[in-house]
Amino acid sequence: MMNTQFELQDNGVIVPLSNGPKYFNYYWLRDASNTSIDPQTRERIFDVSQLPTAPKATDLSIKDDVLTINWDAEDTPSEVPISLLESVATTGRAEDVAAIPRKVWYNGHLPNIPRIPQAEVINTAAGRAKLTRALIEDGIAIVSDMEPTEESLPNLVKAIGPVTPSGEGLFFNVRVEIEPTNLAFTAGPLEMHTDLPGEEAAPGVQFLHCLENTVDGGLSLFLDGVAVAMALKEEDPDAFEMLAAHKIPFFYRHDKIDYRSHQRVIETDQDGNVTGVTISQHLQDNMDLPQDLLDRYYPAFIKFIRMMQEDRFLLKFKSEAGNCVVFDNHRIVHGREGYVADSGSRHLRGCYTDRAAMRSTYRIASKSA
Ligand SMILES: [Fe+2]
Numbered sequence: 001m002m003n004t005q006f007e008l009q010d011n012g013v014i015v016p017l018s019n020g021p022k023y024f025n026y027y028w029l030r031d032a033s034n035t036s037i038d039p040q041t042r043e044r045i046f047d048v049s050q051l052p053t054a055p056k057a058t059d060l061s062i063k064d065d066v067l068t069i070n071w072d073a074e075d076t077p078s079e080v081p082i083s084l085l086e087s088v089a090t091t092g093r094a095e096d097v098a099a100i101p102r103k104v105w106y107n108g109h110l111p112n113i114p115r116i117p118q119a120e121v122i123n124t125a126a127g128r129a130k131l132t133r134a135l136i137e138d139g140i141a142i143v144s145d146m147e148p149t150e151e152s153l154p155n156l157v158k159a160i161g162p163v164t165p166s167g168e169g170l171f172f173n174v175r176v177e178i179e180p181t182n183l184a185f186t187a188g189p190l191e192m193h194t195d196l197p198g199e200e201a202a203p204g205v206q207f208l209h210c211l212e213n214t215v216d217g218g219l220s221l222f223l224d225g226v227a228v229a230m231a232l233k234e235e236d237p238d239a240f241e242m243l244a245a246h247k248i249p250f251f252y253r254h255d256k257i258d259y260r261s262h263q264r265v266i267e268t269d270q271d272g273n274v275t276g277v278t279i280s281q282h283l284q285d286n287m288d289l290p291q292d293l294l295d296r297y298y299p300a301f302i303k304f305i306r307m308m309q310e311d312r313f314l315l316k317f318k319s320e321a322g323n324c325v326v327f328d329n330h331r332i333v334h335g336r337e338g339y340v341a342d343s344g345s346r347h348l349r350g351c352y353t354d355r356a357a358m359r360s361t362y363r364i365a366s367k368s369a
Contacts, residue, residue: 009023011026015067018086019090026054030051030069033069035078055071065081066081098359098363100133101137102137103138107311107313113138114134117143118155126369132362135328139327140327142325143326167199172349174348174350181254184336192305193282194329195329205355207326207351208326209323210321211321211349217338219337221335222315222334223314225279230274232307236303239304240266243301243304244265246289248263265278265279277330279333319348
């Protein structure tokens with residue numbers, strides 16, 4: 001392609017692409033050049049702040065899906081893959097295999113939850129790809145046939161990402177305790193919540209390994225917080241806006257811990273799409289929004305909490321020994337029905353990893369799966 005097809009401007013150039021002409025800034029093109037990345041470390045070795053003058057193209061050409069740019073103040077031309085330009089022109093970003101759209105789900109989702117045996121996750125890329133893809137799309141999956149050992153949960157998590165510590169350490173146990181520090185450690189019902197909203201950034205992916213469950217009752221409850229938030233947006237846009245716009249305080253405290261943090265109940269991205277939810281009435285502090293704003297905030301908040309109790313969203317099942325439920329802690333809201341403490345034993349072991357680590361595992365595993 002000859003220079004005539006490019007429209008050179010002061011700060012950038014219009015490049016002809018398959019979807020039509022698209023403007024690219026010269027700094028961006030210089031920064032995106034193949035020569036900016038070290039082929040061995042794959043890290044950026046070009047420092048845009050070291051350019052003595054603003055980059056300016058003198059001529060451009062396209063050959064074999066590569067855009068070559070000659071600069072007026074540099075001897076070496078830059079090469080930028082056309083595939084990158086096409087992707088940025090279409091989505092605003094480089095291509096990402098992990099950028100899979102969420103699939104919202106409702107109360108009938110139980111038979112569709114992917115179940116992957118633990119050995120498959122640990123030993124095969126296909127197993128890891130299947131689990132992490134489910135976590136990106138549905139936000140929930142079940143790892144079955146867990147080895148009934150102490151090392152079983154750490155071995156599973158390691159296959160997906162490093163364990164994210166919480167205020168309580170690396171691993172926690174959910175069972176009846178004599179002096180509970182958390183409602184989870186009693187036999188009472190546990191209302192719908194996401195974990196650890198009092199931390200600056202709540203852990204992204206939660207694992208709950210059921211080691212034993214012979215009690216009467218104690219059904220596990222899960223719902224897709226994105227589905228509820230989208231339904232609220234549809235049914236009461238003002239209430240949705242309230243919960244998406246304002247942060248409220250959460251805490252986590254006992255004798256040796258006093259975490260405090262503010263979170264939005266509904267998280268949205270720059271386009272207004274719901275990306276997650278944060279909810280936990282038992283770890284919610286006294287609201288500190290202006291009192292007159294609370295006149296409108298509380299009704300919206302209550303509406304959202306009541307919606308989360310509606311059957312259309314709720315998934316109920318009994319946690320079975322040998323299964324590990326894995327879910328996105330910024331999206332999937334979970335709880336538990338009460339149970340009869342002396343009717344048997346119930347013991348879950350849990351921990352967290354990071355969502356970025358989980359997506360990284362998907363990118364790598366899906367390549368070789
Ligand atoms: Fe929890």
